[in-house]
Amino acid sequence: xxxxxxxxxxxxxxxxxxxxxxxxxxxxxxxxxxxxxxxxxxxxxxxxxxxxxxxxxxxxxxxxxxxxxxxxxxxxxxxxxxxxxxxxxxxxxxxxxxxxxxxxxxxxxxx
Amino acid sequence: xxxxxxxxxxxxxxxxxxxxxxxxxxxxxxxxxxxxxxxxxxxxxxxxxxxxxxxxxxxxxxxxxxxxxxxxxxxxxxxxxxxxxxxxxxxxxxxxxxxxxxxxxxxxxxxxx
Numbered sequence: 001x002x003x004x005x006x007x008x009x010x011x012x013x014x015x016x017x018x019x020x021x022x023x024x025x026x027x028x029x030x031x032x033x034x035x036x037x038x039x040x041x042x043x044x045x046x047x048x049x050x051x052x053x054x055x056x057x058x059x060x061x062x063x064x065x066x067x068x069x070x071x072x073x074x075x076x077x078x079x080x081x082x083x084x085x086x087x088x089x090x091x092x093x094x095x096x097x098x099x100x101x102x103x104x105x106x107x108x109x110x111x
Numbered sequence: 112x113x114x115x116x117x118x119x120x121x122x123x124x125x126x127x128x129x130x131x132x133x134x135x136x137x138x139x140x141x142x143x144x145x146x147x148x149x150x151x152x153x154x155x156x157x158x159x160x161x162x163x164x165x166x167x168x169x170x171x172x173x174x175x176x177x178x179x180x181x182x183x184x185x186x187x188x189x190x191x192x193x194x195x196x197x198x199x200x201x202x203x204x205x206x207x208x209x210x211x212x213x214x215x216x217x218x219x220x221x222x223x224x
Contacts, residue, residue, distance in 0.1 A: 043217035097166055098144055101154035
């Protein structure tokens with residue numbers, strides 16, 4: 001059974017400083033990874049999807065995937081207070097259907 | 112921006128009552144998922160559909176939970192006899208195909224009192 005774990009549980013960064021979030025997974029054959037942001041009022045918003053080892057950038061959000069180390073990370077460049085939210089990592093198989101989620105990192109960006 | 116519409120946003124039911132929530136997937140998205148997110152942010156996959164056919168579901172949904180996605184009508188998730196442990200955010204998501212992006216609605220927050 002795939003296990004997805006995120007760290008840290010919560011993170012406070014200053015506006016403009018890089019924020020780094022981590023996600024580990026247990027099934028090394030997984031090949032479909034997404035980072036979501038969840039605001040209470042807006043629901044889940046997909047930030048970055050990555051399917052192969054290496055780096056994928058979407059605006060200020062960059063995901064790094066290393067399947068050999070069972071690790072995917074999200075880096076947020078120049079975070080702003082509006083980026084304060086819960087960030088969720090989701091893992092699935094391309095050939096499968098549903099995603100397994102971590103329990104999130106609560107990010108707070110302070111001015 | 113996601114166009115998955117979930118109603119109602121909030122639902123309060125007494126224990127033993129029926130709870131029903133609806134989801135309109137994005138236009139052109141034949142695959143629909145239902146997830147349960149509890150207060151500890153733990154996600155549980157419940158069921159998914161391709162058009163009107165069930166693709167996968169977990170054991171839980173075979174008992175008190177039922178879901179359907181009829182053609183030309185909203186998808187729905189119904190809990191026959193609500194329990195306190197069912198209190199959670201129920202999220203609906205849709206996608207166009209196997210390797211395409213998944214879009215989520217804002218969820219229905221169920222509170223069972």
